[in-house]
Amino acid sequence: MSRLTHLDESGAAHMVDVGHKxxxxxxxxxxxxxxxxxxxxxxxxxxxxxxxxxxxxxxxxGIQAAKKCSDLIPLCHPLMLNAVDVSFTADEASSSVLIEAGCSVSGKTGVEMEALTAASVAALTIYDMCKAVDRAMAIQHIVLQRKEGGKSGTWQRDQQEL
Structure with a gap:
């Protein structure tokens, strides 16, 4: 297993230096x-x-949340996002809405946190707007599905992982 990059040798939290990337x-x-x-x-x-x-x-x-990610997550780098897209798919069989958020950047660090934040805040917004009629709603499975670019290349979630 890789070491946690947001911890220094003594275990203190720090922002990762991406200047050389x-x-x-x-x-x-x-x-x-x-x-x-x-x-x-x-x-x-x-x-x-x-x-x-x-x-x-x-x-x-969701779009606004992706743009504000570094204000919410303490060790995230502020990014100049190229694009943010948020889509919704209704699933009547499970009585749910699937939210998919994608973020793109030309940069030195990834946009996983921005995509996760966008999906999370979009879900919270649905909850907020609908809580008067359905307080029993549940937000589930906030997950990274795919990431591309950077030194580690492409990663895709195996659907069996949930």
Missing amino acids: AETQRRAVAQARVLMQPETLRLLLEGGHAKGDVFAVARVA
Whole structure:
């Protein structure tokens, strides 16, 4: 197992020095799932929510969260993101919404935390906007699905890992 890069030799937390690393194209994709009552999902799909378009608000929240990741996660480097995309797939069989967030950057460090933050905040926004009708919603499986670029190259989650 690799050592934890955010700890120095004495075990103290520090920000990793990426100054010597080459800039490469990097992309990361993360997912989250929001489980809800069938009636809540139907309300979202029919656009009948009194607060407006839940998916549009959650998409903007996810994008904004990715841009603010270094303000939220203490040892993250601030990144000039090239792109952030957030999408939603309704799954009526499981009465859930799958959120997928992707982030891209030309930089010296990866965008995994930005993608994970975008998916998480989009899920939290769905919860916030729908809690008045369904307090039993659950946010599950916030995971990194794929990362590309950098020294370690491409990594893809094995679907059997969950």
